[in-house]
């Protein structure tokens with residue numbers, strides 16, 4: 426064990442490890458802030474859906490031969506997020522069903538394209554990377570870190586400034602609309618922000634982990650806390666904490682990053698679930 | 710002063726009109742009760758007046774000085790999910806947000822308004838409780854407090870007493886009446902014609918034959934006579 430800690434100390438001196446920790450924590454923070462709203466709006470799987478859309482867009486970009494794929498990936502993902510979240514309450518199809526539909530289609534389409542027009546030698550590794558994250562979180566450049574920092578600052582600021590409206594729109598959209606709050610605008614803001622966070626996170630951690638970062642902290646916090654603010658704060662702390670722990674553990678023991686974090690979060694969820702049971706049981 | 714005037718409204722959804730040629734108006738301080746059978750379009754009318762949906766034809770005019778956000782609203786069923794984490798305080802305070810001006814955070818006067826309305830609805834003891842853990846009657850009072858935070862001018866209530874026991878129902882009616890006495894205009898949808906006749910000063914009956922007029926006129930009308938006959942038999 427002491428060996429492992431010594432090893433960790435040495436690793437922490439490497440810039441790429443520091444970069445991974447910074448970016449991991451920021452992604453965890455951003456996705457958990459929106460997680461509460463998304464879970465409550467029944468959009469738990471939007472992380473999966475949108476990252477598959479991004480994967481589909483990426484394969485199109487690769488086939489077309491674009492040098493900077495972000496120009497196609499970002500707009501396509503944002504448009505999909507807007508369309509999905511906009512359907513909301515008036516939709517003929519429930520949110521989770523349309524997310525599943527788009528998710529599966531985009532993944533299949535992307536994989537098909539890559540098979541028909543192979544650009545890299547190992548297609549299944551690419552798909553695996555989409556799901557579980559490649560090792561790219563450990564190969565970040567300083568520039569990529571700065572982009573992540575910038576986007577995270579924007580995300581957190583937007584969330585803080587619109588926090589009260591996001592609560593109102595999530596809690597009771599009709600009431601908010603009746604009192605003149607521009608609910609479409611806030612739904613749009615939520616959609617754009619989540620799309621940006623997901624595209625940012627997808628390369629690094631994979632869609633499995635994005636979904637986990639959206640779902641687990643929010644659900645764990647909701648087991649124990651009862652107000653929107655306490656749930657939001659708690660899920661942010663849980664998300665950042667597990668991301669940090671998971672990253673360190675995966676560096677120490679050489680396990681894959683994404684699955685390590687997901688397992689840590691599942692364990693925490695179990696603990697919170699039991700605490701919620703005991704706590705709620707005593708009160709009644 | 711006239712606060713709201715609806716002229717020749719046609720209401721409905723994509724698949725056709727539900728109500729045609731509906732005209733009525735509301736003055737400041739009025740207590741209008743809207744009655745009619747299930748499915749006659751009462752909630753649809755309310756959604757249209759609130760601007761949540763557009764009328765198929767006709768127009769809705771707001772009186773001078775009445776903005777879009779000066780209308781408070783108590784929905785028929787709030788589709789709040791069972792697991793939504795929100796404290797009573799957060800729910801009531803959210804009523805102070807409106808399209809009028811953009812403050813990112815609640816101001817001191819917002820908090821004061823929320824406190825006052827919590828007190829008025831007798832909810833002080835529940836302030837930090839979770840909304841989802843309250844009884845139906847308590848939840849209705851929380852939503853009424855939220856509506857009062859949005860406005861002091863005009864409040865629309867869609868069947869505010871559904872699911873409440875007789876005692877709490879009476880309390881709710883008294884509460885609404887006291888608001889009306891303070892000068893808040895009330896528009897209430899109700900299946901309870903007895904209560905409508907007792908508390909309101911105007912009645913709008915929709916579905917089948919449309920009637921709009923004072924309570925006195927209503928009791929003299931065909932629909933009203935039907936109702937008084939039923940009452941007499943009790």
Ligand SMILES: Nc1ncnc2c1ncn2[C@@H]1O[C@H](COP(=O)(O)OP(=O)(O)OP(=O)(O)O)[C@@H](O)[C@H]1O
Nearest residue numbers: 722723727745746747748749750751752753754785
């Ligand atoms: N979203 C919708 N799309 C299409 N038709 C609808 C929709 N909502 C309601 N309707 C129809 O419009 C009619 C009026 O519905 P509404 O909810 O206004 O009735 P109501 O008078 O409020 O009834 P209740 O007393 O049961 O609340 C009904 O026939 C209903 O089926």
Ligand SMILES: [Mg+2]
Nearest residue numbers: 751752753785
């Ligand atoms: Mg109704």
